[in-house]
Amino acid sequence: MTQTANEQRMRDRSHLRTVANNLALHLHPPRVPAAALRFSYTWGLGGISILLVAILFCTGVLLVFRYEPSVNTAYLSIQAIETKIFFGSLIRAMHHWSANLLLVAVFLHLLRVFFTGGFKQGRGGNWAVGVALLLIVVAFNFTGYLLPWDQLAYWAITVATSLVSYVPLVGSWLQTLLLSGTQVGQATLSNFYAIHVALLPFCLLATITYHVWKIRKSGGISQPVLLAGERRDSLTTIPHLVEREMAAAAVVVAGILLWAIFTPAPLADHVDPTASPNPAKAAWYFLGIQELLLHMHPLAAMILLSLLLVMLLLLPLLERRSSDVGIYFRSAVGKRTALVGALLSINLTPLLVVVDEFWLNLPAVWPALPVWISNGFLPLLFTLAGLATIYLLIRVLLKANHSEATLGLFTFLFTSLILLTITGIYFRGPNMALTLPF
Ligand code: HEM
Incomplete structure (x- = not known):
């Protein structure tokens, strides 16, 4: 390779590194307390949730290319994704399992914040934002559940929307609004699809951005109490925090990939409104x-x-x-x-x-x-x-x-x-x- 080509490569690399560093420093302060880097304090659960959201967005965008939100073709399009599309089954499985894992990760993150008192010292507002995030994640899973248009989806949504009807005063109004009618049908599928691929992604992205910004505004996450021998030092975000985040991300992505390869997303029989399981x-x-x-x-x-x-x-x-x-x-x-x-x-x-x-x-x-x-x-x-x-x-x-x-x-x-x-x-x-x- 000539010297000029080598220099060009070095310049490209350093440019890429500057972009990546800038991105990291938009999300994090330049320095972080050494104790807050302890994995056993946060268990990386907030970051893992962000990673899962990223996987869901990437795989979700790919699924949208082939999925058809119509009661006549939704099931067939999922079958085609499973059997005819290159890597379709893997992408669907990754989307399905990441969505379920996100619910678990967000709940565990809530428990971590609760057990360490991370919602105190001016972080109460962000706790409320977190509760909103939890509800958005549940809504994401709920609306996505109907899309395969199989027996599992149809009856789970029928049961869940009947639970909504018990909300005092506005229950039956809420149920009709959710179903866009009196029972699960085309209007429900169209609405759930629009909410799932347009409204909720916007709400989730906006709320996560606000959540992360609020953490930075509070001077980073709450400070864990120092262990014996630990000093109240601070370390640079790059590479100390970013390195740890990359390692955790690699493990999570590898785990989901392996799981998705061996465990396809479930797909039951086509909807039959007359055959309740x-x-x-x-x-x-x-x-x-x-x-x-x-x-x-x-x-x-x-x-x-x-x-x-x-x-x-x-x-x-x-x-x-x-x-x-x-x-x-x-x-x-x-x-x-x-x-x-x-x-x-x-x-x-x-x-x-x-x-x-x-x-x-x-x-x-x-x-x-x-x-x-x-x-x-x-x-x-x-x-x-x-x-x-x-x-x-x-x-x-x-x-x-x-x-x-x-x-x-x-x-x-x-x-x-x-x-x-x-x-x-x-x-x-x-x-x-x-x-x-x-
Ligand atoms: C999609 C959902 C969520 C994402 C992506 C997310 C992301 C994050 C991240 C990256 C952090 C900093 C590092 C860490 O603690 O792991 C954090 C901290 C925090 N989160 Fe979340 N979070 C979510 C849901 C929630 C929920 C459900 C709650 C509580 C109801 C919550 C409340 C908080 C609070 C109060 C902090 C600051 C904790 C502290 O300073 O110790 N978050 N979140």
Whole structure:
């Protein structure tokens, strides 16, 4: 190679490096605290979520070239992607599994921020932005679920939209709006497609940009407490942070590729509105809610869920103690409250599910009362009283402060959500009766 060609190559490389460095420095501050680089503080979950969004956008754009949002051809176009298009099956599988993984990654990221108190010290607004992101990711998965137009999609969306109808006051209006009619059909498919490929990508990109900008405005992520021997140094973002991000990204991309190669995305039979599967289940991430509806009048279940969502949103106002930010589980007492919250839930949640399934029949206990009271408001009151009791017991018996007791209570709630979802996925059989999965 001549000297001029060599020089040109070096110039191109250094130009590329400048562009890449500039991009990194738009996202990150030039220096970061050394302790915040510890992988076991963030587990890279926010970055992994961004990476998954990038994979979803790339594979999604490719799928749009061949997918047809019509009830007559949607299923056939997915079959063509699976069998006739070069790498079509792999691209669809990567899109499918990344979407599911994103839900898990975002939930785990929420737990990480919660357990390290990363929502305090002026980061409360960004916590609320995070909750909005979680809802957008759920909406993405929900609208995407219908697109293959197979039995799984049709019935999961039918069940999920019937859950929406129970939202107090605006339920049936919301259901009609979502379905664009009275049942899942062409109008629903067209709307879900438009929302999935146009509206939600815009909302997600705008909200993630704002989320990342807010982190920079708060001076980076919360500072983890220093380990023994660790110094409060700062390191340059390039290469220290970027190197770690690249390594994590390589592992995640390799993992998804391998998984997608060996596990194709599911595709059931073509839609048949007359043949409802038994059991008819919502998508897995809604099964916790579907499970709750088996135990409580829908109106009460929706009120409970709305209250819990508001509590999650307002967490930064409910829990402000800033001296424990950056410490996993706040303190030694906090570790105990979290453990007690999780253990209580692991024992209580399955016990209540089984008791309600086989023995408890509240409408029969109070036959004179309307069902929405006996099986709705009374269980709702018991649940709220139970949660208040757990909080008070943790405070008194474990001598916990408000911050540590809130940690215990929320750990109880998060564990219950996971357990209800597992029950819905594995322990509900025909007619949604409780069964063993084996
Ligand atoms: C698509 C979804 C999301 C993406 C892409 C995302 C991205 C990120 C990134 C890259 C970080 C910095 C590094 C890290 O903590 O890993 C971060 C921090 C943060 N995120 Fe998220 N996030 C998402 C969802 C959420 C959710 C659901 C919440 C909570 C409800 C949340 C609340 C926060 C907060 C408060 C911080 C600052 C934490 C601290 O300073 O310790 N985010 N996010």
